[in-house]
Amino acid sequence: MFRLDTQTNSIQPIEKRTFGSLSYGERTHLQEWVANSPECLGEELLIIQKEFAGFDETKERLDLLALDKSGHLVIIENKLDDSGRDVVWQALKYASYCSTLTRARVVDIYRSYLQDCGIEEDPEALLADFLEVDDISETPLNRGSDQRIILISANFRREVTATVLWLLQRQLDVKCIRATPYKLGDEVLLNFEQIIPVPEAEDFMVHSSEKEAEQTATSDADSARYRIRRAFWTDCLAALHRSDISLYDNISPSRDHWLSAATGVRACAYALIFAKKEVRVEINLGRAERAENKAVFDGLHARKLQIEESFGQPLDWKRLDHRKSSRIEFAKEFDSYNRDNWPNIIDWMVETLGQFHQAISEALHGVAGEVLD
Structure with a gap:
């Protein structure tokens, strides 16, 4: 050296x-x-x-x-x-x-x-x-x-x-x-x-x-869980494309339980989560450096009242001190694998994502400009 x-x-x-x-x-x-x-x-x-x-x-x-x-x-x-x-x-x-x-x-x-x-x-x-x-x-x-x-x-x-x-x-x-x-x-x-x-x-x-x-794993790829997820994301993306939200315009259906979209700040992404018992809308701060994620999280948390007032409800703020990443999320319980619930779940996701993006986007870019190179 x-x-x-x-x-x-x-x-x-x-x-x-x-x-x-x-x-x-x-x-x-x-x-x-x-x-x-x-x-x-x-x-x-x-x-x-x-x-x-x-x-x-x-x-x-x-x-x-x-x-x-x-x-x-x-x-x-x-x-x-x-x-x-x-x-x-x-x-x-x-x-x-x-x-x-x-x-x-x-x-x-x-x-x-x-x-x-x-x-x-x-x-x-x-x-x-x-x-x-x-x-x-x-x-x-x-x-x-x-x-x-x-x-x-x-x-x-x-x-x-x-x-x-x-x-x-x-x-x-x-x-x-x-x-x-x-x-x-x-x-x-x-x-x-x-x-x-x-x-x-x-x-x-x-x-x-x-x-x-x-x-x-080819035989596992067509398991019931993966088929359900891909079918749900197909319907959800179709609804998003019909809405005024453009975040997911270039995203394809996935077999995973999450679907991510760019925020405009590197390695900070929106995510829609489709789990068996709940669905979520969140922003994940996943930059390579732990200190950067915590700095962005702290900057957003300092604007918590403003963000939650704009969103209309309290958010779940997860700094995750023992992890490199941090995230902010809003969840709702659903029996997600029951297809009869999908219209309500999709309506909730589209509406919540729009409110979430509107409430946090400007603050995210402001904080990123302050604490990131």
Whole structure:
């Protein structure tokens, strides 16, 4: 790693250090850094437990247990300056143990973690929010043998990397992340770099897996739930096209339970939500930087009285402090999968979306201009 000196148009190397030389520990430092900022591993992960020891007839503990956006359990093993020779075997044992965890057990594990962190929130609601679903009972969670492994270390032994490459060839999802500390004056910099699989190879592997998954899931694509959603969105979009609302003019029906439309502010989108027991109109603040989402949310919240007065009713303001995104929503209960209710649901969605857009659009653009570059 180098530091760029723009005045001399030159670069100077930054001193590479070891965790040991900086007196950093595996559990007290590296593990906490990853737990508090799992995005450092290059993807969105939800940490659901630290030092997990809930295995029958063994006292072994895995460092971090997480969920990815597809509902797969992710076993994260941290090593400092040397991976050791047995880290792969250790992680594979933990993955095998975790393969037996049921949906209810995963929820209980996360509930315990939240309690340990002093967070008094419903674990099922937080899981649903992370997975972007309305009901986690409708979402696959810890399917079969789809557990993943992420190994973190400053240096990986050759026997470790060779084993990981062999496992990848056999369709096991294992990553090696190199964590390297650097010293720059009084500051310590930390770089996380995925070394196996290299990003280009991983992209190819992901596309191949997606193709296989698509072929395997063909029969599921025509399930009753997907057919109902696509039929509903077809009727709803037709009604929106007949209205004065142009937000969804270029949007096609979907089998998903949501349908998004642009607000004019990057990565901030309107969404119509069609769940089994309720429907919603919302705005989702989903920019890449957490601080930007919270800044936009806070700016809108400062205008809450004005926005709700224009809308005509109180809104549900969800800052979601433990998530990167935030959202503002308005919901109504319906038996949504009963087609007899669709005319009323669609009328409600069209009217509510129009009022919601009128109430929040000007404020959103004003706040975005103030707090975003």
